[in-house]
Amino acid sequence: MSFGFELLKKDEAGARLGRVTTAHGAFTTPVFMPVGTKATVKTMTPEELEDTGVDIILANTYHLYLRPGHNVIKDLGGLHSFMNWQGPILTDSGGFQVFSLSNLRKIDERGVTFNSHLDGARYTLTPENTVEVQEALGSDIIMPLDECAPSGADREYTVRSMNLTHRWALRSKAAKREEGPALFGIVQGGMFADLRRESAATLVEAGFDGYAIGGLSVGEEKDVMREMTYAAVEHLPEESPRYLMGVGTPEDLVLGVEAGIDMFDCVMPTRNARNGTLFTSGGKLVIKNSRFERDPEPVDPECACYTCSNYSRAYLRHLFMAGEILAMRLNTLHNLYYYTALMKDMQRAVREDAFGDFKKSFFGRLAALA
């Protein structure tokens, strides 16, 4: 297997600089992975992703299994060839859909039975077939099936759910081909710090190529999310990559890196772009607001992206209000550029022993412009 992680540097607070190697190339961490659920990061071509600085993307097992079907993709040479993205790909297992499509599924020891959100057809995801599907897709990093419990889950439910997730993780590991992709373990444990520690320790004992922290940013308070992150990280090995699943806002990313997280993914930059919210060095900007009707300035005067280099807020607002497809493209391009640039800034800060200063100026600027 060609997967590897090298920890290049760690600062006193815990922020890390690292390097992940996969079968489809290497990338520096901390890294942000845009979400390309259905084998496309919505509105962007792979070339455009590369140009904005994207290193690795995420795709979804559940969605691709339903359509077009993993065997179709396998027959066409795998996901990389199919979608023309030659960089690393991480696939999520469908575990999040256990949570987000909770009204359409049933969980038992064997796995999760869904009614397809597309046509209602019933089918079952198990730890084993989830691994099989992800291997067929040709993913570089695969995730085991897990249960992402709701934020309000009580301790009894959470313990049961966590233990089930652990058993599924072991079954996933057993199902994986020897020379297959990298497999991460997913720490669960809800909003209970001791369960988070227990979950991390259990998975580390079993041994995985990397460790993800799942089940966060599901509606809990920010400080709870932080506490859970720290509780899990505490028991994760230095020499393995850590992935905080589904997170988050720019502020979350900075705090996550400080907590020692190496990888992140989130729909926020892409979805918010399509819904008219842009991220800037001065905070969020809702481009559809009427105050931008005649604003000739770029979205973020400090941004070097294609959108900011060529178009005014007034034009972007016009495109958005008119429902033009280009609005979503230009907005997505900007947000992804902002996110990847933020990660590169943090990499540089850790490399130069200046992460503390970076964090201070990052939050200072948001506060000053708020």
Add this chain to the structure above:
RNA sequence: GGGGCCGUAGUUAAGUCGGUUAUAACGCUGGCCUGUCAAGCCAGAGGGCGCGGGUUCGAGUCCCGUCGGCCCCG
């Protein structure tokens, strides 16, 4: 000349046999979006019913007149 239909938010319409603060959609304004069921979701503002009379306890709903638009017959 005769007959008929239609005028209700910015727009297009719904308003039962007259009965609380006149509906909806789109548009507009604002907010939200965290391992994508998401070009999505939530909320808000906005009209007193073409105009003038009348009947009635009560009129967008009924009657009369009038203005505007459309249609049919001469």
